[in-house]
Amino acid sequence: MVAPAHLDGSSRAVHPPEASPLRQRLARHRASIFRIVSIGLFCLAWEIAGRIPISFAFPTFLETLRAFIEMLLDGSLIAAYGQTLQPLVIGVAISAILGVTLGIVMGLSRFSEWLIAPVFVVLQAAPMAALIPLITFVYGIGLLSKTLAVIMLALPVIALNGYKAVRNANPSLVAMCYSFQGTWWQRITKIIIPDASPVIFAGLRLGLAAGFIGVILAELLITPTGIGDLITYHRSVADYPEMYAAVVSIILVSTLTLAALEAFELRVLRPEKRRS
Amino acid sequence: MRNITAQATAAASQPSGADVAVEVRGVCKMYNDVEALRSIDLDFPVGKLTTLLGPSGCGKTTLLKIIAGLIPATSGEIRVNGKVVTGPGPERAFVFQDFALMPWATVMRNVAFGLELKGMGKDERQSIARKYIAEVGLTGFENKYPHELSGGMRQRVGLARAFAVNADVLLLDEPFSAVDEQNRRKFQEDLLRLVELEKKTFIFVTHSIEEAVYCSDRIVILSRRPGRIAQVIEPDIDHNESPDAIRRDQGYLDTVEEIWQGLKRYVD
Numbered sequence: 001m002v003a004p005a006h007l008d009g010s011s012r013a014v015h016p017p018e019a020s021p022l023r024q025r026l027a028r029h030r031a032s033i034f035r036i037v038s039i040g041l042f043c044l045a046w047e048i049a050g051r052i053p054i055s056f057a058f059p060t061f062l063e064t065l066r067a068f069i070e071m072l073l074d075g076s077l078i079a080a081y082g083q084t085l086q087p088l089v090i091g092v093a094i095s096a097i098l099g100v101t102l103g104i105v106m107g108l109s110r111f112s113e114w115l116i117a118p119v120f121v122v123l124q125a126a127p128m129a130a131l132i133p134l135i136t137f138v139y140g141i142g143l144l145s146k147t148l149a150v151i152m153l154a155l156p157v158i159a160l161n162g163y164k165a166v167r168n169a170n171p172s173l174v175a176m177c178y179s180f181q182g183t184w185w186q187r188i189t190k191i192i193i194p195d196a197s198p199v200i201f202a203g204l205r206l207g208l209a210a211g212f213i214g215v216i217l218a219e220l221l222i223t224p225t226g227i228g229d230l231i232t233y234h235r236s237v238a239d240y241p242e243m244y245a246a247v248v249s250i251i252l253v254s255t256l257t258l259a260a261l262e263a264f265e266l267r268v269l270r271p272e273k274r275r276s
Numbered sequence: 277m278r279n280i281t282a283q284a285t286a287a288a289s290q291p292s293g294a295d296v297a298v299e300v301r302g303v304c305k306m307y308n309d310v311e312a313l314r315s316i317d318l319d320f321p322v323g324k325l326t327t328l329l330g331p332s333g334c335g336k337t338t339l340l341k342i343i344a345g346l347i348p349a350t351s352g353e354i355r356v357n358g359k360v361v362t363g364p365g366p367e368r369a370f371v372f373q374d375f376a377l378m379p380w381a382t383v384m385r386n387v388a389f390g391l392e393l394k395g396m397g398k399d400e401r402q403s404i405a406r407k408y409i410a411e412v413g414l415t416g417f418e419n420k421y422p423h424e425l426s427g428g429m430r431q432r433v434g435l436a437r438a439f440a441v442n443a444d445v446l447l448l449d450e451p452f453s454a455v456d457e458q459n460r461r462k463f464q465e466d467l468l469r470l471v472e473l474e475k476k477t478f479i480f481v482t483h484s485i486e487e488a489v490y491c492s493d494r495i496v497i498l499s500r501r502p503g504r505i506a507q508v509i510e511p512d513i514d515h516n517e518s519p520d521a522i523r524r525d526q527g528y529l530d531t532v533e534e535i536w537q538g539l540k541r542y543v544d
Contacts, residue, residue: 175346176376179364180390180441190393194380 084226091150103162161203165196303352335503428459
């Protein structure tokens, strides 16, 4: 169906042969160029808004960028991430393993669905910031409390997504596996999990995003450490560019991590999506 | 053309002389309070293509899935090669109406999937799969994914997967209903060639009268719910003729018309 369109020259009509190499290269990278332009426009708007100025506590983009580079060079940003990433990585790892496992188990068995799912539905609806003081009460102000805060935010969404994905696995594929005498284990590993993996991964992405929220909440509400400390400290001494740089950096790290997870998913689990 | 009415002779649904691949004995199926099938007795002769034809909701797909062992019968039994079946088995292979291809797997892996489930080694199963991919005319598409294929090609993958496990009985559940008309005609011709080549027993569910008459050695017509055998027809189509000659053949047209006259009363 596609081939004739190329033969009759309609593809050439889009990219005329006499187009310069530069133009061809632009056309090839159009999506990424638009993305860069979008970010560039945002930075420009920020710079203009900072120069008006909206508020004396609102630095311009360039001031923030300078502060960011300074903090990067003097090592304070890197040290802060060393602290922030600890509860985040431990918490998200535990949530991912536990959440995906529980989600799959709930999806496969009605009994465990009744037993476990309500807890996660309640946890997902609960305003977590209100529960963090309770964690501090029980587990103190150390790494354990912060990890728990991350888990409380990340686990429900991962588990519930996994559960819904497995429950909604394509019944026709399940019947196909059954008709070719696939065993119970083959049905789960070869059909249900691959079929559910896009939704499981959507849950992991949401869980990771929730984990970032959890760790920042913990660092702002329990004890200021890492990025939370940078934000709190620079706010208290009115170093607004530094405070904004810290905020923007955590947004950047979060976005890049999520993008990396998405790229991993496409590469490893759903090879057919790469070509479409 | 032989035309047998089931009510007239009880033994009519059991063809004389020929070996029987699948026996259906007193099968009833209830979905809660709804009676889908009522005491079906039917024999499917070896090496023949038998069509289950009937109005929508007559339970023809249900009967096929009971034969496949995908759903249990409420009462009665199914015997394949003389053995009572309780679930899916290696002597039967199913072709699904919606293709049931794994979207994350290539044509090659989809075709070889039945063998993969049996634990066959990669090289061995791929060489078998390659043979059947060629047989259904998909050579060159081994590394494509299902979404890159047309509906007709996807169903060819489903057919190749069923052939690859080397079952004696192939069960096809409205295999062409999601394929467009032109591809369907080509596909029917290819299917007949494969029936000839593979010497297997085919059981085929369709709601297309033309398709049934064109493809089958025997047509079993089911009545509206509860499904019962209304009629068994053996259209005597000479498949040595060209497909276009068959479609203009008077015997073919008469059989289509006769079935339509019989089914018309079920259509509202």
